[in-house]
Amino acid sequence: MSRKPRKKKKKRHATPPARGASPSKLRSTARSLQKRGGVAMISGGFVLIAGLLLVVALVWTEPDETDPPKTGEAAAEPNRSVPAPDTRHMEPPVRSRLETARRTVEERPDSGPAWGGYGALCDAHGLYDCAVACYTVATELDPTDFRWFYLLAFVSELRGGSPDRIVAYYTEASRLEPRLPTIFYRLGEALTRAGRLAEAANAYRKALEIDPQLAVAHRGLGQVVLAQGDAQAAVGSLTKAIELGAEGNPATLASLAQAEMRRGNTAAAEAYAQRAASAAEELPVPDPVRLRIQQMNVSAAQSAARAVRLIQAGRYEAALEQLRIVEQTRPDEPSTHYRIGVCLAHLGKPDEALTRLERAAELAPDNEVVRKELERVRGLLES
């Protein structure tokens, strides 16, 4: 039973609503980067990463307030408009930090650290378009600082940037800071996503030359060689990741299950799949740069989460700093008063702790945890 098609209707285009200008494009820094030559590398180990963590923590600066404003060509750069994210509904500490960083850039438009710092702050708060724009300028003004290239690569990828540019940014970052295996690890991830598997495998191997104990790079290499069809090699790399601490990591176990499946080892595959289903451990990426970005988020939610982690680690002074930020936004939240009380009690200030805990109990009269801590501190004071 056949039916012939009806005649197509006359073609007419619906008129779309008026639209504004296209989003701004990334600058073409990558093209110049690709001409700059090779990547120097040194071998290293875990000690190196720990050292780098320390270096990044010490070197990292917020927008440089002491850097004197300059005039001249850089300041007159026509296309360097300073991004202004919509801060209307943000919490006061977030808005304040962003506006301060923005003003710093406006006052010092030729300062790479100022642009980079503003970009980092935008990045920390999920404002990626702002971050990309700022990091791009930072790489131009401060081309010796690997962080701007590294962060630009990372954020560009989140925004669907060109793989060629992302690779160029990571490559330049690794040239400027050849001791950080995480750069090669991230490069491997980006290349994997772009389907450039052979290059991705090489990037992971470079990360492992610097730090042979880097479990995430072994895992990444295993996943890439599996995608290339080499299940045998995949099992080797993934097993190495397991030996280095990934035994509770679902991603590693799931990849291992697939590798064994491809090899025809169904029983082993099923065993790994079962383990993956019940596993929940993260496999840490030793990334001092991204860690610092995360720490720059001053929203109440993030500050409270950091405060909890710091309290658990016994770092009460640092926790208090975070809780003061939370308090600016959530002055009547019982958990904030409770945590401040806990910190003050551990810092030997029971009187102040008592005030806070009493306020917490007032706000949450049925909370047993608050009540018990209040009684404990009262007991301390009485004794």
Next chain:
Amino acid sequence: MLQRLITTSCLLAAVLGCAANVDSQHEAWLVDVTADVGLDFTYRTGATGELHMPEIMGGGVAFIDYDGDGDPDVYATNGNASPAKPARGGEIGDRLFRNDDGRFTDVTSETGLGDTGYGMGVAVADFDGDGDADLYVSNFGEDRLYRNDGGRFVDFTADSGIVAPGWSASAVWCDYDLDGALDLYVTRYVDYSAEKRCRDPASRPAYCGPLEFPPVSDLLFRNLGSGRFEDVSTSSGIASVRAAGLGVVCEDLDDDGWPDFYVANDAYANQLWLNRRDGTFVDRAVLLGAAFNIHGEPEAGMGVVAADFDNDLRSDLFVTHLAAETNTYYRNVGAGKGFADATGEVGLAVSSMALTGFGTVAFDVDFDGDLDLAVVNGRVKRTDPRPDSWVDEPWSWFAEPNLFYVNESGALFRGGAAATAPFTDPVEISRGLTLGDYDGDGDQDLLAANIESPLRVYRNDAPKEGRWVVLRLSDPGANREAIGARVTVLAGDLRQRRTMTRGSSYLSSRDASLHIGIGAAASADVTVTWPDGKRETFNAVPADGETTLIRGTGTPSS
């Protein structure tokens, strides 16, 4: 005759080296004809500014030939004035539009429809085998089953035994137990609480994500054949997993002749429910490489399509995801070894990283013999408004353009073609997307649902690279459209396999027809593997027309 002449002209042009090229400067391949066809519908959320999660998740669309006149009509779900808690009633309701020669008329009232639940998805099928298409509507709140009685619908939910409270998303009809009657799989999202408030990383009020709420298990209803359904969620094993289900397809993914289910979950591992042929299922997604992406990470699964993109006669999977994740293409490796994330290799990764994908369809837009891919987008996480947004605040915080990929043979995709701009340009919050030939010209058109902006019809005007067949299946049993049948089309050097299905994408349901490009061949040999495994071959199915393959009229084959 005119169509045949046009097609012949195209073929001649191709021979002369002037073959249609997606980058050439000709007319748009997909044309927004919404205003021209009289479809005037906008999905209303009832938003009050409190940012309740259901507001940002709906709705769905369906092509359904409810009146049996041979052209697909349109059903669209709608929100409700109460996005905080499930409620029914009020002014906002779902709509049905009748297709009269390519123009649509709102026939909601006269057909007894207009569901006023907080609408999510829609699944179409003739569940009672009486020859007309019925409707299942999923809601934030109780779902509804509407039985079509000769063009007028009755709410059959209570009589059917289907009870689906909570928050349902995509649903699919499929005869999983091969008893001849269509069963129903319903994904369910989360146990939502309106009291929960969330903020984005920049501390601005934002919609919550699924991990803020308890996950729930999906539902499976077995059709008992008498209009009654039995909830077999627990006995089948489906209820053993709790996740945040959004998309679902029913497809024989391990080539054992029995339908399986693949579920795209938001922020949880996806499930590949392999049919154990005894009424039960076992989740093998992790083992078979379809649970996570290439990095072994769960992603925010929204829409899903199962189709043979690389023409190796195996069904691959494509799942849409959140921004900062890629959409993911799982290549079917075959030989029982499951799937491999080949997203980057086939060119689908980078372009999707900045966007949040929902509805997705696979179809051969230009009849060149392979499946192309359309994806509609729209954020769930707040961002600064795009300057090119087509919607005003607050919806501009979530608006994004769409994606269209041309398959350049063997599943190597290329996006960004100027000719597809009318589809990819709208910067809106799109959700449901489906396929149907509304104008009866042989190629498939697109229908997209948008939050707080008009539903859009995109007419397929792509220059055709070859001839084509449109196939419908007719089975005298209860599964009259032969949902689940596999069709292999052989024409010249081209060999393609398609599955007859109505359910895929996100919250949406497509027309029950197969539109297949066959190159220069004047006819195609078609082998149908009916849902029960029996095979028939239909030789010399003529090109450039629609053919209904009636079971029992072909040549039995092994």
